[in-house]
Amino acid sequence: MDANRLSQGQMVAASAAIALFIVSFLPWFGVGGAAVTVGGTTIGGAVNRNMWEFENPLDVYLLIVMLVALVPAATTLFGGAAEFPLAPIATTLLAGVGTLLIIYQLFDHGSGASIKIGVILGLIATVGITIGGYLSMQEDAGGERY
Amino acid sequence: MTGRLSQGQVIAAVGAVVLLVATFLPWIGVSGPSFPAGIPVPQGISTGGTSENLWKGSTLDIYLAITAVVALLPALLALTDSAEEFSFVSAATFLLGAVAVILVIAYLTVDFPGGAERKIGAYIGLGAAIVIAMGGFRAMQEEVAGEI
Numbered sequence: 001m002d003a004n005r006l007s008q009g010q011m012v013a014a015s016a017a018i019a020l021f022i023v024s025f026l027p028w029f030g031v032g033g034a035a036v037t038v039g040g041t042t043i044g045g046a047v048n049r050n051m052w053e054f055e056n057p058l059d060v061y062l063l064i065v066m067l068v069a070l071v072p073a074a075t076t077l078f079g080g081a082a083e084f085p086l087a088p089i090a091t092t093l094l095a096g097v098g099t100l101l102i103i104y105q106l107f108d109h110g111s112g113a114s115i116k117i118g119v120i121l122g123l124i125a126t127v128g129i130t131i132g133g134y135l136s137m138q139e140d141a142g143g144e145r146y
Numbered sequence: 147m148t149g150r151l152s153q154g155q156v157i158a159a160v161g162a163v164v165l166l167v168a169t170f171l172p173w174i175g176v177s178g179p180s181f182p183a184g185i186p187v188p189q190g191i192s193t194g195g196t197s198e199n200l201w202k203g204s205t206l207d208i209y210l211a212i213t214a215v216v217a218l219l220p221a222l223l224a225l226t227d228s229a230e231e232f233s234f235v236s237a238a239t240f241l242l243g244a245v246a247v248i249l250v251i252a253y254l255t256v257d258f259p260g261g262a263e264r265k266i267g268a269y270i271g272l273g274a275a276i277v278i279a280m281g282g283f284r285a286m287q288e289e290v291a292g293e294i
């Protein structure tokens with residue numbers, strides 16, 4: 001395993017993808033309201049949900065984004081011969097759209113739900129993947145602009 | 147107008163139009179209570195089901211809209227006689243279409259709400275996403291063949 005085999009863009013995208021995976025287990029949304037205690041039993045109350053628990057296709061989408069950023073980097077890192085010519089554009093495009101989807105979720109997350117720290121950190125990590133993908137595109141094109 | 151478009155771009159554009167139409171068709175439905183024949187329905191109880199399209203409470207709607215717009219981009223540029231060309235549009239159409247297929251399949255299987263029914267819009271949307279991915283892939287191949 002030799003980290004020098006990775007380009008700067010691949011390194012940034014892969015690091016951000018790992019960060020996004022870790023952040024996905026933090027609370028993203030809070031659901032519910034005040035708890036009521038009746039006879040020593042507490043009913044209701046706010047419940048925090050991480051990215052995987054919130055009923056939304058965003059979890060599947062961001063999993064795809066993480067894989068698209070990580071698989072080419074991991075293959076290069078472990079000396080694989082496989083080539084992924086579409087990987088830089090796929091990483092940039094899918095992570096860019098993922099950024100838009102998370103921003104959309106910030107404004108439209110359903111009534112009764114609140115934003116938690118995970119979604120903000122997830123947004124930052126997804127922007128990081130987009131930047132890493134864009135750097136890879138530029139490195140692949142040798143400075144040629146897309 | 148279509149003379150400027152490759153076959154793949156036309157296929158993707160048709161898929162995009164169908165996808166946009168499908169998002170306004172019912173994707174999810176809930177059946178009302180059923181009563182055996184001959185038993186009168188109590189007052190105040192409706193036996194009619196409800197159905198909803200995709201534009202309610204899901205990020206899938208925004209994603210599919212973005213996919214459709216990207217797939218339509220070459221056709222829109224041809225329509226406006228624009229000289230603008232984006233080298234990555236075919237690849238983007240293929241990638242977004244392929245991911246749309248995965249997301250719609252995930253929505254219809256693991257992410258689907260319990261007790262609800264899949265409606266016609268979901269199947270048409272899935273078919274349209276497949277067509278967009280195929281059109282994008284064909285457009286990519288045509289671009290490569292054109293460069294050789």
